[in-house]
Amino acid sequence: MRQQLITFAMLALCVAVYVPQDAAGREGEVFKAPRTQLTVEQLQGTELLPMIDMSFFAEPDWATGEPAAFTGTLILSGAPLEMREPVERDVYQGEHIFPAVRIGFVPHDGQLIPRETGIIDTREWSDSFWDVIVGTGAYWREEGDDGWSRASFPVHLVDRYIGQVRNCVGTFVYDEQEVSNVAVQCSQESADVNAEQLSNIRAMVPADYERGAWHTAASIISLHEQRVANRFPVAPLSEIDADGKISAYFDKRIWTEAPTSLGAVYMDGTLYAHPPVTRHGVYPYPDEMRYGVYSTTKSMAGALAMFYFAERYGEEIFDALITDYVPGLADANDWQGVTFSHALNMATGTPVGEEATMLLEPLILADTAEEAIANIAGLGAWPEGPGEKFTYGSTNTFVLSYALQNYVEEREGPGVPYWDLVHKNVLVPIGADDFDLLRTRGDEGTSRIPSLAYGAFPTRDNAAKIAALIADEGEFEGRQLLNRNKIREALGRTNWQGYPTPEFWSKRYRHSLWETPVQAGLFCRIDVPFMLGYGANHTLFLPSGIVVFRYMDEQNMDIKPLVRAVEAVRSSCG
Known part of the structure; x- marks a missing residue:
């Protein structure tokens, strides 16, 4: 994986690009009665289906009858992902695997509401490269489906290293006892065109149904309705x-x-x-x-956190010394005199080098926060001093995140995650409580800190709420x-x-x-x-x-x- 991601970083600096050529959905067939794609027969089979217009994944205006309520857990097995084979780079380990994952759903008024709206870590069940974020979908019934009900839901494949997103939709048919396979299609993404990451993706994922009501269903529905009501x-x-x-x-x-x-x-x-x-x-x-x-994350999450703690604790947090709150840098000559403000403003005077390569080895490939800090401490000398020159480097923002955690624990007590305070006191009030972002991979519990440098996954309403604030x-x-x-x-x-x-x-x-x-x-x-x-x-x-x-x-x-x-x-x- 390390060598594969190094190749990705180097390709990001090149000018050669891959352009997905399959645009059939832009000019091809759109969904209208009677259904010709994603039929019950197709969903019960194992054949990989062609890329089709996204309208086939949505509830049609002519849906009819009363669908069965889908209450319980959709259990997805790992399955091959059909995607463009990279020409210049190796496939990342697990990149071609749709992750095995368990997704709890609560039905309500035709909506299929997921129990979890944040990042679902799939490493417990799968060797896939991808974690997932699931959104609210729909369930309905159509004529010609021989008594089966239908459902579809947005599912986003997110990598757990730097934060690319594949925008997918999954759909299946079900009855009171069983479900079909889940057809998944991804036709949009936030990825790196230079590193050959743009591609159409499809999968036919084996699924099972663990039926059962959730005792938290009422609160899940209430929270969802509150989010919808509070959207711009x-x-x-x-x-x-x-x-x-x-x-x-x-x-x-x-x-x-x-x-x-x-x-x-x-x-x-x-x-x-x-x-x-x-x-x-x-x-x-x-x-x-x-x-x-x-790197919008640096502003959307990093600046947001600093602005919040400046209000909570006072503006003097901007003048706090990094070395007082990052023990691994306390004796590093290059970090003497560096403040939280310098880190936020990319003016630390510390080595950053070429962003793509210096970001990857010290930071992206580090599993734990301590490993990342140790890597950053060994980056070497730099001519400028703190506050003398802007030099962009994502390592600065990660150091700020680490320092913020210790700063907050000094004031709130051990084990209080700083991002939990931002979530509770900023994101929840403005109605962006489902905003989520990457954290360190190898740490456990409260030791998992956000990178703050990359890895935010907003919805459009999240982005608008934070920007408006x-x-x-x-x-x-x-x-x-x-x-x-x-x-x-x-x-x-x-x-x-x-x-x-x-x-x-x-x-x-x-x-x-x-x-x-x-x-x-x-x-x-x-x-x-x-x-x-x-x-x-x-x-x-x-x-x-x-x-x-x-x-x-x-x-x-x-x-x-x-x-x-x-x-x-x-x-x-x-």
Whole structure:
């Protein structure tokens, strides 16, 4: 696995790309009565089915009759994943295996609600490369199914190393006693186009049914209904994009058939969303779709945590010394004088090297937090001192995560996970409690800490809720959840300039937010702070108050045309 992932990191630096060619779902057959794909006979068989339009996985408008309630556990066996064979790299160990996993479901009013909405670690049951995140699906009945009921559900394959996501849907038929195989299709992803990770995926997964009611069913249903009620209203992007200039930007093809996983504009409390187009039609569960946002995690989770603890404990946390809270770095010369603020701002003056290779060996391949810290301590010398120069390195953010854990335990007591406090006091109040992110693999219990550098898996509502909280300077419904002053610094609303960056897409970096100037109109020049993750996953904060989301794999770093298109809807210059 180590050598395979090193190959992946090196390929990420190359320009050769793989473009999935199968776009049959874009022009091919869509679902209409009578059903011609995913029939009962096909689902009961073992033959691998072709890639088809995603509409076949959704409940049709003409569903009829009363379906049997699916109550209990869907037990999926490990099965081969049919995906493009990489040409330039070896297959990662377990990459071609759909994981064996147990998924508990609660039925309610036609919805199939999973018991667990976070990452399900599959290592207990499987040798697969993938963990899973399951979303709320549906169950129904169709004429011609000879008494069988149907169900489908969003299932996302997430790697447990750096955070790519394969957006899949599974479907099966069932009766009171048994289930068919589960047909799985993945036609969209958040992955690395340069490392040949984009591919259509399909599987026919053997399944079993462990029937039984959950004693927690009422609370699971209540929590789900509360999440749905608290979501931002969603409207078609076309309502504010009559000339189609914003949607044209989201649809612009560079390498692949379906470049944008999420395209949306948040304005005045409403999320105006572009259809979640895959290579085989529209994804049927847009509210449940998960995104792998890579280094956007540094802002979405890392800055969020720092802003929260600055409010909880005081702004002096930004000046706390890393060496006081990371014993493994206490005697490392390069880390003397480095503060939490330096780590958040990529100005530690410590070795980072080439991001792809220096990130992989010390951090991604380290199973435990202690192993990662020991690796980072041995990276060597660096000419700049703390606070002297911006030098991007994900190792900085992981060190901050480790330091935060010890800082919080010093104040709250041993064994209190810092992310639990962020979850309870920030994510739950704003309605983003199902937001999840990667943690260290080899640690147990409270010793598993988030990397904070990568590995966040938001839904679109999660992303919008967190961004809106930051745009509102940490205030939510009259309560100050995050430190206002530090957020204002990050958004460029104070005199603090942050750190100059050498990148063509950005001029400054402040508390994990990038910033670039944009000529938004003839007499309108604005500075745009933004979150950024690998692949060109952008969250843009416009001075007008609008927030723009564009998550993609395409590496399109030029955000200026998108900013100008949105500025035509509401100008930041009045």
